[in-house]
Amino acid sequence: MANKISRRKILGLGAATIASSVALLGKEGQANSHGGGPAQYRPSPGQQKSGGRPYWEKSYSGGLIDVKALTPVLPGKGYKPVVIPNGGALPFKVIDGVKVFHLIAEEVDHAFDSGLRAKCWGYNGRVNGTVIEAVEGERIRIYVTNRLPVATSVHWHGIYLPNGMDGVGGLTQPYIKAGETAKYEWTLRQYGSFMFHSHHDEMTQMGMGLIGMFIIHPRNPSSEYHVDRDFSLMINEWAIEAGTARPNTLVMNDFNILTINGKVFPSTSPLVCKTGDKVRLRLGNLGAMDHHPMHIHGYHFRITATDGEDIPLSAQWPETTALVAVGQTRNIEFIADAPGDWAFHCHMTHHVMNQMGHQFPNMVGMKMEGVEEQVRPLLPAYMSMGHTGMDMGRMAEVMPYPKNTIAMKGAPGPFGDYISMGGLFTIVKVRDRLKSYDEDPGWYQHPAVAMKASDAELTRDGIEIVSDGIAPNNRR
Numbered sequence: 287m288a289n290k291i292s293r294r295k296i297l298g299l300g301a302a303t304i305a306s307s308v309a310l311l312g313k314e315g316q317a318n319s320h321g322g323g324p325a326q327y328r329p330s331p332g333q334q335k336s337g338g339r340p341y342w343e344k345s346y347s348g349g350l351i352d353v354k355a356l357t358p359v360l361p362g363k364g365y366k367p368v369v370i371p372n373g374g375a376l377p378f379k380v381i382d383g384v385k386v387f388h389l390i391a392e393e394v395d396h397a398f399d400s401g402l403r404a405k406c407w408g409y410n411g412r413v414n415g416t417v418i419e420a421v422e423g424e425r426i427r428i429y430v431t432n433r434l435p436v437a438t439s440v441h442w443h444g445i446y447l448p449n450g451m452d453g454v455g456g457l458t459q460p461y462i463k464a465g466e467t468a469k470y471e472w473t474l475r476q477y478g479s480f481m482f483h484s485h486h487d488e489m490t491q492m493g494m495g496l497i498g499m500f501i502i503h504p505r506n507p508s509s510e511y512h513v514d515r516d517f518s519l520m521i522n523e524w525a526i527e528a529g530t531a532r533p534n535t536l537v538m539n540d541f542n543i544l545t546i547n548g549k550v551f552p553s554t555s556p557l558v559c560k561t562g563d564k565v566r567l568r569l570g571n572l573g574a575m576d577h578h579p580m581h582i583h584g585y586h587f588r589i590t591a592t593d594g595e596d597i598p599l600s601a602q603w604p605e606t607t608a609l610v611a612v613g614q615t616r617n618i619e620f621i622a623d624a625p626g627d628w629a630f631h632c633h634m635t636h637h638v639m640n641q642m643g644h645q646f647p648n649m650v651g652m653k654m655e656g657v658e659e660q661v662r663p664l665l666p667a668y669m670s671m672g673h674t675g676m677d678m679g680r681m682a683e684v685m686p687y688p689k690n691t692i693a694m695k696g697a698p699g700p701f702g703d704y705i706s707m708g709g710l711f712t713i714v715k716v717r718d719r720l721k722s723y724d725e726d727p728g729w730y731q732h733p734a735v736a737m738k739a740s741d742a743e744l745t746r747d748g749i750e751i752v753s754d755g756i757a758p759n760n761r762r
């Protein structure tokens with residue numbers, strides 16, 4: 287048929303032949319009902335198809351709402367539960383073929399770290415770390431009890447559901463008033479990494495901690511779906527001024543506590559893997575204002591799914607940094623084939639700091655000799671800081687912090703020096719041998735480390751060190 291002539295063939299034909307093929311298309315391709323005129327335009331196959339799927343899908347909302355629910359599936363039987371560092375899955379019961387959950391919104395005295403607690407709002411005794419986990423095709427019923435002093439509602443973010451279950455306070459349902467219990471019920475018609483959060487007085491309630499991950503496993507997983515380690519990580523940001531006991535939800539930009547599942551480094555549990563494991567990190571972000579470029583060391587990963595759907599293999603994006611915007615989830619996957627203690631963190635440098643204010647004059651490069659001695663008679667605890675940067679190790683040891691405050695960043699590392707990151711930071715610990723996935727295997731024993739170079743090495747390689755300026759050998 288004329289419309290099957292390849293591009294190469296057409297390029298090889300003369301103009302007259304092309305004209306006759308177009309005329310032929312006019313007849314055989316039934317594109318032109320008038321017989322002689324130009325053929326009707328048809329979109330190319332490339333525009334119609336994407337990865338074997340129709341470019342426009344049959345449904346963007348899961349199709350029919352009233353579908354027959356499938357049998358509930360138990361963890362470990364039909365799906366492998368996700369790993370929730372510093373958190374846990376919401377328990378459920380199966381009642382007459384329905385998975386029944388009971389979510390309780392309440393005040394939680396939450397420890398971000400051993401040094402910092404705050405009265406936050408959370409679900410079932412946890413802040414950001416309570417995960418709802420279910421399986422595609424299941425009927426779920428979620429009772430939400432409101433033990434807060436104010437009304438709330440819960441929105442199931444990214445999930446196909448009847449409009450009346452969408453949880454937007456005032457729009458799709460009345461508020462769940464203090465002391466009341468509401469009932470949500472629908473059948474899950476998709477799988478993937480999703481979230482849930484308060485959808486009433488969002489700035490306050492989400493800022494106080496009312497957010498969580500909602501993981502739905504596929505009913506018939508493909509062979510690619512299997513991973514050895516499947517981590518659920520919710521990212522959030524908080525404003526908690528030093529010495530205070532509650533998050534300040536009025537802050538718009540100056541967030542000073544950045545958390546994974548409600549914890550700051552070094553309280554973020556490491557992501558423990560065995561060498562060769564296939565690893566999935568499900569990243570969600572329901573912070574107030576900031577998108578987080580989450581970066582891994584030593585590996586690249588593939589972005590395999592969003593909260594929309596799985597990404598076809600041909601379209602998966604190899605990366606070392608995945609931007610997780612507010613309101614998004616990203617699944618990233620890699621094979622952990624390099625043992626070590628690999629940093630995994632937000633690449634915004636202010637997001638790997640713990641509690642600090644930002645209203646300081648810029649002191650970098652200032653000559654501070656003698657200043658401490660002159661100021662200390664007036665302010666005994668005064669310590670000049672900032673002129674060579676933020677040396678957290680020293681500050682943690684020297685500075686008198688107010689009560690209920692954590693060091694701006696850092697934790698002692700394996701070499702006696704501080705790890706100069708806090709906040710949105712955790713460690714992927716990959717080991718050849720592991721006692722248990724649930725135990726921190728300690729620091730990695732490196733076969734080689736970048737240590738101070740010896741004089742012999744410097745001499746051997748012709749590296750000249752002079753006390754100031756550049757040695758002649760080192761000039762270009």
Ligand SMILES: [Cu+2]
Nearest residue numbers: 578632634637
């Ligand atoms: Cu960030």
